[in-house]
Amino acid sequence: MKDVYILAIESSCDETACAIVKNGKEVLSNVVNSQIDFHKQYGGVIPESASRMHVENISKVIDSAINQAKIKHSDLDAVAYTQGPGLIGSLHIGVVAAKTLAWTLGLPLIPVNHIYGHIMANQIDNDDLDYPLLALVVSGGHSELIYFKDKNTYEVLGKTTDDAVGEAFDKVGRIMDIPYPGGVEIDKLSKDGEALYKLTEPKAEGEYNFSFSGLKSSVLQLVARENKAGREVDNANLAASFQMVAIDQLIRVSEELINKLELKQFVLAGGVAANSRLRDEVKRLSKTYPHIKFGYPQMKYCSDNAAMIGAAAYPLYKNKKFGSLSDGANPSHRKLF
Ligand code: KG4
Ligand code: ZN
Secondary structure, X not given: OOOOEEEEEEOOOOEEEEEEEEOOOEEEEEEEEEOHHHHHOOOOOOHHHHHHHHHHHHHHHHHHHHHHHOOOHHHOOEEEEEEEOOOHHHHHHHHHHHHHHXXXXXXXXXXXXXXXXXXXXXXXXXOOOOOOEEEEEEOOOXXXXXXXXXXXXXXXXXXXXXXXXXXXXXXXXXXXXXXOOHHHHHHHHHOOOOOOOOOOOOOOOOOOOEOOHHHHHHHHHHHHHHXXXXXXXXXXXXXXXXXXXXXXXXXXXXXXXXXXXXXXXXEEEOHHHHOHHHHHHHHHHHHHOOOOEEEOOOHHXXXXXXXXXXXXXXXXXXXXXXXXXXXXXXXXXXXXX
């Protein structure tokens, strides 16, 4: 069978990224230009600035991806891009770049859902996913449990009723006055601390849902109480305490579904899949349920990148699920495929 080379573009938030992926699994290049150092100054992503930086960087990132992959434009079979969800202005730059390339090179276009990309990152350098599968999607914008009966049929069984888990990490980071993104810093800090602070265990409405805003408020109240009492807050202990409660909730709800469903595989997906406690908990689950495969993407494919978009585009290419030049960005995109 002929090899399929897909050029993929991701620009949904604050990373301008392009990758060349062979047959959905082999990453020939994966260029990510992160804007984090800029947004750090403001403690979060400034959408207007993000779009402007995508415009400045997109052509360079695409050229680097092609050069690093050591391929020619004529080797490409399709151009994939993130259609949504994400920031409208950021998405738009990737959409325009993808359409321009596809039109100029006469190639099919493949619009990809960002969340589906995060899930398919598990297939990079790895076996095909096994179904029935449960994916715990955890990112800055999403916390969802998605059940796939087979590779073409899925259902969202649980989601957050308020903040996404990554958002909660970032907001708690702001309360602790540590650099953005809080998730990365809290994970690092927690390694030097112990979960000694008592924080309110979140309770969500709905059987398999999550809730994180009460936990964030509980951190805010604790910091205010300690400040008022003239005691210094131990950030490492606070990081460990918050991380423990947040991750334990994700695992507790996931485990309820693992027990209920007849699964072949469970995977993590999204930026928070990089969290060390979450990865350790998944390793623990794999020992408790040896008949199920447990996995998470390699660290470099957890946070936003274009290789995952190339991986997700491959089955869409095989099923000829092509888009058209009249498609646009969809900031609240819901359909995975
Ligand atoms: O998937 P992603 O790169 O962007 C979105 O699609 O939202 O996820 C970014 C989120 C941020 O909230 C960031 O704080 C969080 O992932 N994150 C982490 C870790 N690394 C990134 N959260 C907890 N622990 C980490 N190690
Ligand atoms: Zn993401």
